[in-house]
Structures are given as C-alpha cells and as structure tokens.
Amino acid sequence: MLIGEVARRSGVSTRMLRHYDSLGLVRPTGRTVGGYREYAPEDIRRIFHVEGLRSLGLSLREIGRALDDPGFTPSTLVTDLIRRTGERLNREQELLDRLRTVDAAEPTGWQDVLRIVELLHGLGSPDAARRQQAVLAPAEDASPPADMLAAAVLAESDPYVAGSLRWALARADGDAVAGLAPGVRAADVEVRRRAVHALAELSGADATAVLTAALSDPDATVRRYAALALGARGATTAVPELVRTVVDGPNDVEAAELLGALAADEAWAGRIMGALAGEFAAHPADPAVRRRLTQALAEMPGRLALDLLRQLTRDPDRAVSLLASALVGVLEERSEE
Known part of the structure; x- marks a missing residue:
C-alpha cells in the first residue's frame, strides 16, 4: 500500500508518515520500482500502535522504546504520565479559574484586565507580606472583586493576611456571601473555619442564613464562630x-x-x-x-x-x-x- 492510501485509511498525514520514517519509528517494508514507499500490513499495524501510544501522551522517543525494547515495562512510564497529566490539568484549572475571575470582574478594557491579573499574582504570592500588600494597596486603587477575595480568604493560612482579606471582603463590591458559602460546606475543616470567620464580619440576611446552617457543623470551632456571630446579631x-x-x-x-x-x-x-x-x-x-x-x-x-x-x-x-x-x-x- 502506497503512502497516500495509508494516510487516507489511517488518518495520519503523509508528512507525519515521512517523519516517522526519518526517525526509524515506522519504516515501510518496501519500495516500488519508482522508489515510492510501500507499506505492508505489519507496517500499518505499527502505525496504529504508534498513534495509540501518542494518545496516552508518550513522546515519539518513548514510543520507539516501548515498541522496540523487549525488556521495556510500562508501569514506571505510565505512573510518570499520570503525574505529568495531573500537573498539566492543575495548570489548566488555575488558568480557567483566573479567566473566570477576570470575566466576573467585567473589565471594560485591557488596563482593567491587567490590574486584575496583577492582583491575582499578588494574592497568589508565596510571600505573606506580598499577599497583604496586594490586599491593602491594590494597583491604582483598584478594589479586588468580592469573589476573588473570598477565594483568597478560604485559602489563606496566615492570620494577619487573613484579617486583611476579611476587612477588604467586607468592603468589596459583589456577592461576598456567595463566594464564601461553598467554604462552609468544604471537607477541609480549616476552610470551613475560615469561611465562617469571614461570614461573621458580613451583614445581611444571606450571611445570617449561612451562619445558621453552620451551627450544625461537626467541628466545635466552626459552631462556636457561628454562634458568636449570630448572637451578636440577636x-x-x-x-x-x-x-x-x-x-x-x-x-x-x-x-x-x-x-x-x-x-x-x-x-x-x-x-x-x-x-x-x-x-x-x-x-x-x-x-x-x-x-x-x-x-x-x-x-x-x-x-x-x-x-x-x-x-x-x-x-x-x-x-x-x-x-x-x-x-x-x-x-x-x-x-x-
């Protein structure tokens, strides 16, 4: 079978098939009298094997080793692929969350987008002082959106930064309660405590309703925070x-x-x-x-x-x-x- 017919049947472009040949990954068994590549059934099966392993994320070098080394065992490579894929998905999720945050802020121009991105970088800094600076002195006096601050509150472990975030959240535009409510239902007890602590500083019927639900939390600290906040509201x-x-x-x-x-x-x-x-x-x-x-x-x-x-x-x-x-x-x- 000539290269054009192989490409049509396999879905692999002729350019890629030539690249496989140059790498020694899939070499056609024969040549026609005119010098054209001629693929045998075994060659076509190998093409499908290559494509199958590519779909798992293996590099062409790793695929060649997997197909040609009789002593090759896939377990280590598959484990590494799982790790790499997980890291990539985490990066993609972070990007998606960042884009959603920018979209929720309804920027009117690229300068607004750049300010939000700068705030995100500041809030995501490993340095607590930098995170606090991002909260208390946002770029060009831009007030961070409530959902961005709520997410930062739920993730913040430093007590001083957390206090600054709660202060800013209570003054931010947007639905702060909606941003904190998922934290009250989180599996991580520390996240639930942060959420209730922040809700205690918010007014309104919505915050009171979420705090009331927190009175049934299995954690005594969460219940105590909620009760003190509700008692202060009468x-x-x-x-x-x-x-x-x-x-x-x-x-x-x-x-x-x-x-x-x-x-x-x-x-x-x-x-x-x-x-x-x-x-x-x-x-x-x-x-x-x-x-x-x-x-x-x-x-x-x-x-x-x-x-x-x-x-x-x-x-x-x-x-x-x-x-x-x-x-x-x-x-x-x-x-x-």
Whole structure:
C-alpha cells in the first residue's frame, strides 16, 4: 500500500508518515520500482500502535522504546504520565479559574484586565507580606472583586493576611456571601473555619442564613464562630451553642455577654436560665465549668439569676460560692436602690 492510501485509511498525514520514517519509528517494508514507499500490513499495524501510544501522551522517543525494547515495562512510564497529566490539568484549572475571575470582574478594557491579573499574582504570592500588600494597596486603587477575595480568604493560612482579606471582603463590591458559602460546606475543616470567620464580619440576611446552617457543623470551632456571630446579631437560634461555649470555652466571657443580651427578651429569659441551670446539674464535679457558668450568671439582666446565685453561695467549690455570694450582694444592693 502506497503512502497516500495509508494516510487516507489511517488518518495520519503523509508528512507525519515521512517523519516517522526519518526517525526509524515506522519504516515501510518496501519500495516500488519508482522508489515510492510501500507499506505492508505489519507496517500499518505499527502505525496504529504508534498513534495509540501518542494518545496516552508518550513522546515519539518513548514510543520507539516501548515498541522496540523487549525488556521495556510500562508501569514506571505510565505512573510518570499520570503525574505529568495531573500537573498539566492543575495548570489548566488555575488558568480557567483566573479567566473566570477576570470575566466576573467585567473589565471594560485591557488596563482593567491587567490590574486584575496583577492582583491575582499578588494574592497568589508565596510571600505573606506580598499577599497583604496586594490586599491593602491594590494597583491604582483598584478594589479586588468580592469573589476573588473570598477565594483568597478560604485559602489563606496566615492570620494577619487573613484579617486583611476579611476587612477588604467586607468592603468589596459583589456577592461576598456567595463566594464564601461553598467554604462552609468544604471537607477541609480549616476552610470551613475560615469561611465562617469571614461570614461573621458580613451583614445581611444571606450571611445570617449561612451562619445558621453552620451551627450544625461537626467541628466545635466552626459552631462556636457561628454562634458568636449570630448572637451578636440577636439571633436566638445561637442560644444552645452559646451555652455550650460557656461550658467548654474558649470565648466563654463573650458568649455569656451575648446570652445576657438575649435574655433581655422575656420570651427567652426563662429558657436561657433553664439551660444554664441544667449545665450546673450536668457538671456537679467540674469546678472549672461551674466557675464559668457562675460568671455567666453575672451577665443576666436584672434579678433574673438571683435565686440560682443564692443556691450557689453554698456550692462546695469555694471559688464558686465566693463569686456567687459577691454577685448576690451586688444584686440585692441594686434592688434596694
């Protein structure tokens, strides 16, 4: 079969077939009287073998070795191909994400595109100081888009840079909540914590809804961040987690202050006091918990905690009884004024 017919049937161009011949990769078995290449069935099968291995990403040199070396084993080469392909896909995904970010910013000209690219490079820098500079001093006073900042917040591990990113995100144009919401559902607990921490600094019903969903997160830190943020917004859905925060710490003082503010609502005052009293009963032999709970009672409005504090003046833990006695004295003195 002559080269033109081989090219038609195999889909490999005559130019490529000549290149294979020059490399010794696929050499036609014979020549016609006129000197034209003539391919035997075995040659055509080899062409298809070459094309099949090319489809896996092998170089022509690697293909020649694979076909001609009887001792060649594919496992190492295939493993290397998997690694190289994964790296290439990662690069392509990064490019796709970068293009989507540029598109979402709706640039009006190439100068806008260049500013966004510069911000992306800054936010992607391995140097924390450079990342922070990109956030706080963007090129030509260009404000980074909210989705770009949200993605950076979810990926940022440096606490100082993260704080700057949250500050910028709270002031950015665009839907910051939409950019952070996927982070609340991430498998990585650190990403979920970053997302909730950032949402705590955003206002609006959408942020509140996502924070409320985070109250059921399996991670205690995520739940605590969400509860503190919701409590500050006056959301009573946070009460159970705020009580748990008082019990477990940290942030027990802040949680107690929020419970005190929420207890100003008569509809919730009794429930909050009942929850705190229940924790005293649940931890009869844990002095640290009982002290935190007693301190929380100091935040309750009016005389709401007075009866429970009087009971605690007889607590076996001296620190608890002394604190309760002091608080009872303050409350009784106020009532006499």
